[in-house]
Amino acid sequence: MASRERLEAAIAAASEWLAERYDIAEFKARDRREPGRREKMRAERALMRDVARLFRRMAAAIRQRLEAYPRPAAKAETPDPMGDEWWDEQEAALRAILLRHMGRGASGGGRIFQAAVGVSIDPAAFNKQASKWVQSEYTKLSKTISDGVSDELRKQLQEFITTPGTTVGDVMERLGLETSHAEMIAITEITRAYAEGQRIAGEELQKDYPDLTVREYWFTNNDEIVCEICRPLNGTSVLLQENFTVQDKDGNTIAEIPRPPAHPRCRCWSQTELDV
């Protein structure tokens, strides 16, 4: 009897574990040829888990506030129901998550670079540049994301007030706090942090050995091979300081980008080698 109970408890715990991670199981595997593939997949999952958890907490707080929100009869000014301080806290929480995970991602990129070129770079110099990049990139991104949710909430609140029949659920659906958004952030930013980590390592190497040139190759994830933007870039290369050129179907240049990601959810990767 006791062992049966233990078994049931174990099954319950396992299903809870699965349910919690259900969204994460949706992740596609990264390409088998990709260096650091498993490490990047783990990093994607960990980042998504933390961002999704924050988004869920934010959504719960907003929902609770909206449910108590007095719906005026006429169109009026729509005050922010959460207040500046609350938004600042959310932005800071998101920034802390991003800085932590992306610092690791950039370091991972640095390790991949060193393994690829077979040369060690000064870890202190690398860390200094990497942390500068991470700070600036992810301070910006956390603000963009938090401002995006806040602007959308204000817009949806107008709808909520002026359109009879609009529910709190309708408002919540459009805020961008769903797990798929957390997943998108995780995939795109892990791609970016690893690619930029390699770039930073390459630049550090070139500072120490000015006559070395580093070449960067673009590789497209197998299941992304249908992506119009990335497919033509697969296997092409440029020098570290140069940009890849994105062309449309007619061969017109539509963008120049230094390295992956080319778009949200891009799971391309760059590989570096010494140009001799």
Ligand SMILES: [Zn+2]
């Ligand atoms: Zn791509």
